[in-house]
Amino acid sequence: MSLERYTHHDVEVTVESSLRGKHRGHCLCEGCQHFAPTADDDEKLDMLEQIVADALATAEAYGFPCPDAAVLYALTRQSTRIMVAPVYECSDRQLED
Numbered sequence: 001m002s003l004e005r006y007t008h009h010d011v012e013v014t015v016e017s018s019l020r021g022k023h024r025g026h027c028l029c030e031g032c033q034h035f036a037p038t039a040d041d042d043e044k045l046d047m048l049e050q051i052v053a054d055a056l057a058t059a060e061a062y063g064f065p066c067p068d069a070a071v072l073y074a075l076t077r078q079s080t081r082i083m084v085a086p087v088y089e090c091s092d093r094q095l096e097d
Helices: 040-062 067-078
Strands: 005-010 012-016
Touching: 040 067
Parallel strands: none
Antiparallel strands: 005 012
C-alpha cells in the first residue's frame, strides 16, 4: 500500500495514493435522491453533529484507540439498512503505522 499525506478541507490526512480524490466517485450516496441536504437542513445537521460529538466523546471515554472508527463502525452495525463505509482518508493515520 502506497500512502501519502495531503491537505483536505484544511486538515492534513493520509490516503492510499491510488484512491486520492476518488471517494465521491466510489460513494453510492453521491447522486442518490435520499442524499440531498439543503440549506434548510443546516439546523438538523447541526444537531446531528452534536450527537456525533457526544458519541465520539463516549467512545474515547470507553478507551477505544480510534473513537472515529468505533463510532463509524457502530453506525454501520446498528443501521436497519446494510451499509459499508470504507475510510479513504484519515487525519490520525500516519504513513508508517
